[in-house]
Amino acid sequence: MKIRLLLFFICTSFLGVAQNNIPIVERVDLSILEKGKIHKLWLSLGEDFQNKPITIPVFIAKGKEEGPVLGLTAAIHGNELNGIPIIHNIFENLDPSSLKGVLVAIPGLNPLAIDRNQREFIDGTDLNRIFPGKEHGNRSEQMAYQIGKKVISLFDYHIDLHTASFGRINSLYGRGDMNDSTLSTMLRLIEPDLIVSNKGKASFGTASGLTMRAYALSLGVKSITVEYGNPQVFQNDMIARGVSGIKNLMTHLGMLKGKVSIPVVENVCSKSYWIYTQEGGYLEVLVQLNQKVEEGEQIAVVKDSFGTIVQTYSAPESGIVVGKSTNPVAISGSRIIHLGVLTEK
Ligand SMILES: [Zn+2]
Known part of the structure; x- marks a missing residue:
């Protein structure tokens, strides 16, 4: 009996440690968070079979001065991981007391897929093809709906961080509409090897069928997609370049102090x-x-x-x-x- 009690305490306290004492919230309200601080939250996007919340990690750096909200989302495809250490590295070296605006980052947007080393959500659906999802839809549709309502709606600017999928490799390249001057500037600032210009509004034949980027754009969020190398690995060169490019954008938006000139990107593709x-x-x-x-x-x-x-x-x-x-x-x-x-x- 004593052993059982001890085991109970070890198990329950272990669960507490696993949550790192980070609060679980139903929604993120940026206005109530303290300025000049970094906040960590678990955001609930639904429930598992034990009625426990399915959570995503939300990292928020809220500056002391008003400014734009820049959102970073990594690993909507669960095997595309380089964006996660890019976000970790940016926050590790960020001083929120001198930040202007708010940086909101999700280092792991599709945790159930990350856990399974797979691209798709657990029902085999590509989450990045079904936005805006459905409030009362099936498993993946509800997840996309929750992401849209609780995450994407927070942002003014957005970078969706991807990599290639299994069996393939990618350069560091950006996707966005080069005919939009804001998006074109964002794409150049991340210093990619190349840019593929497209509107990201393609429908994929499903009832809803938008990418997260297209959905963000439909809300008026200035959104681009960036591909950082290869699947299921952390690549130091891609991570370093990712951090540098996103800091360029933050500087350009006035969130970080300093000046940045907009790089010239030689290789711009009109289609691919x-x-x-x-x-x-x-x-x-x-x-x-x-x-x-x-x-x-x-x-x-x-x-x-x-x-x-x-x-x-x-x-x-x-x-x-x-x-x-x-x-x-x-x-x-x-x-x-x-x-x-x-x-x-
Ligand atoms: Zn992807």
């Missing part, structure tokens, strides 16, 4: 698309990230089980390699490269 295999076999991609390719240049070969080349692939038009497959095992319809078509100068 994936090229897929037609044959099955073993895929060897012959080009590197950020490599410029000419129309007709060989980009990949597919070999059969005996090592004989069964197909070669060439670039259908000139462009730059935004992302590429790293998985040699290909069936017909497997991704080869993500080709960006550069804007004519």
